[in-house]
Amino acid sequence: MDTLLQLSGVLFGLGSNPDNAFYVDATAGMSFRFGNFGVGVRGFAEAAGFIDYMDTQRFGVEQSLADFNTALDDAALEDGFSALGYTYESINPGDLAASGISGDQEAYLDYKLTQLKNDGYLSEKLIDDAVEMVNLIKFGENPNDPGSDSFENNQSTVTARGFGLLEVPFSYGHAFNDHLSFGITAKAMYGTVTGTKIRFANGDAFEDSLDNMEENTEASFNFGLDLGVLYRMKMLQFGVVAHNINAPKFKGFTDEIQLTDDEGDPVGSPINIRVPDYTIDPQITLGAAFVPSRRFMIEMNYDLLETGTLMDNYDIQRLSFGTELDIWLLAFRLGAYNNLAADWQDWIATGGIGLNLWAMRFDVGGAYSIGANAEYEGTEIPEEARLYAAVSMEF
Template sequence: MKRIIMSGLVLTACAFSANAEQWKTLGTRPMGMGGAFVAIAQGPIAQYWNPAGLAISSSKTVSGLEIPVTAGIEMTGDIMKNASEIGDMASQLSAVQSAQETGAAITPAQAADFVKTMSLLSAMNDEGKGAMVELAGGANFKFSKVAISVNNFTTVGLNPYIDTTNLNLGIGGTDLGLTFTDVSIPAGYNTAVTNLTAALNQLDNGTPNAISNLLCSGGTCGGLITSNADLAAALAHYATSPDQLTQVANVISQYSNTAAPVVTGALSGGNYTNNTSNLTLDAGSFTEIAFGYGKFMKFLDGLSLGGNVKMINGRMASSTFQFMQNSDTGDAFKNMLEDSKSSWAPAVDFGALWDVNKKYPKMPLNPKVGLVIRNINSPKFDRPEAVGGTYKLDRQARLGFSLQPARFWNLALDLDVTKNKTAVDGFDSRQLAFGTEINIVNKKYFNIPLRGGLMKNIAEKSSKMAYTLGTGVNLLYMHFDVAAAVSSDRTTLDDKKIPTRATVSASFGLLF
């Protein structure tokens, strides 16, 4: 039962919705350094991170070909925690459903878990709760100060929608009174029953005796339960002590604000056959063909400016899947791909990079400062006819700082200047990234780099720190690197602890 509930909730959470884009971490070297690369901007992927870095001609910035591939997933707003908590109570929910079917009784603990589940179902629709799947990759060429690249950035947003109104099992209620001759209050339980009655009344939400009517609809429960007070007294007969009944009252009271609308909605709504919970599959895939150039400026020593001129193909896809009415998810994916819409739009990037030592040679640690603005003109793309309208790729700005304490050691810090929308409704992104790189051998013909970093979304309080690691082998002109990022936050899925965010990246390069 738990596995079925967990699978259903995860599927429900995967309602695909494409909105704006957060900053993508392209390349293994930046990934290993926590996503900080704007003020380093070396090699072919400098065109993406800061085209001003293309102007630098030295052994530190190589020409050649680099092919990066990155894939990641992030679960936001504690969505898996909600799903896991509901799954953990699957046995209690099974007992409630079984009682409805057989006319048996439920315990006070099961009644409390029923209310808590109603609250958790409501919370699944909160803004910022969902997940993102992101893919990035391509081919990047650099020769001297000129770069050409073809990169794809695909984002799939996962937004849950659960219909909390049409939840009626259609069975006719739970019979609590098969062994009762009345609903009298057991000796010593007066205060506990009063507390439980008050807690049950908090679920009314304008509908008197909502929870008792929901559980004992149609005059069932032996025909004895006609009010919340009756239900509280009946439950007292199944409590092990007055303290347990009071604890149940406290749990119900704790979740009453969010559970009440669900309880009253379920009371007045239809059954599962009318449930409109759905998966809206909506994805965006953007392929950039970019031409970049960087040049040093004469008015300030060490300052270089660069830019990209791009043509972007945006392919938008959308489909809605009523999963309560249709179990074949394959049709939804098939329809999404068949109904996709492709369009082209131009875009422009701008970057600036200042090597401070060129102006102030005595400045220690070789500091650099960089700024990049992507998609300055905020290009728009057509969406499928079934959805209508356009999709705007919002402008992004990112600031970077770097230090080089030694020839083999780099430090970098990046910060998103813009607060970027993401593919999860109500979840914003503003990344703070810090990383370091130590080159063990640091020879042109052979090197083993070690990289580590931290990244944090400072736009969302619920987002936790993520840790990154990376390494590779540089042999003559061939470079092979890998990197990964994992969140410090963990959630539970089917009794297993998993990170809320995980990303892997690999790249191959022929660099000279």
């Protein structure tokens, strides 16, 4: 019963809110500089998943309403629960009327929901979602009938997409005088686009869906071009950088996948998937820095454009501030940034440390959202968290 109520809240909460999704990315790199020239290797990967269709029609169970109520009575007796004089805490009497559940059975469900809330498994919002989903349940549906409203026939699907990029940048920088410098970077790029759809009613086929995602990939080559200009004054620096000005594109694909069970038999009907081309949007970033000494600086960066991600409704446009203090071989950094393209996101605090060993530099850092947390299975987690590491060498 606990599992059913948790699942009801989580699934309906995900499906009823199109903004519910996950998005992760990771970067790594290494670079070398030889006078005015530089070369490096960088890797970037991102993955996203979201419910693209929520079937609220097929939520049927084979059990009859009478048998379900009997099961609730047996569970209540086992828990030592009595509805006599019971006061509702999580829902209101009659909230489950649409499902046919009422009276002592409804009171027992309120009791179980309250337990889950007190134990941290369900929030108030997920309880509301669980109530809505329980009211969608249809009793006495035959799971072996393809035309029934049994949950086994539910058509809700989760789309999962991924993109991986390996690039080798070649850079050149030139100082025209003590104030003005210019730089250009040409990048050889190898990108891999992947994706699948998961019909989550077929729980046994979930691993099969992930295997399909590994197989359903399209790889292609392209190149990118970055330009930058820096102007120096006494204690002040101003710069502008244009990234990927040619908008490099990597091919997507269309395919049809057939999920199978452990015996290799087909599960459900084939699923058509379409993974669109992935385009790395151009970005122009303005920057300014106050450098009162060689060991201390304050900087600001502002993205002029919104750039897309794998999520159709999630773009990135950052405004960031930071400061660095150098003490002997160590560089201490603090800062913050905000995604202006997502008004629901709070500011993200950043921190890091660098180690300068003559020709080599090691950098590590992290970021953590400082506003409201998200909730996953009753546990609060930050809306955004990041780790960063890099190694560079100069000759």
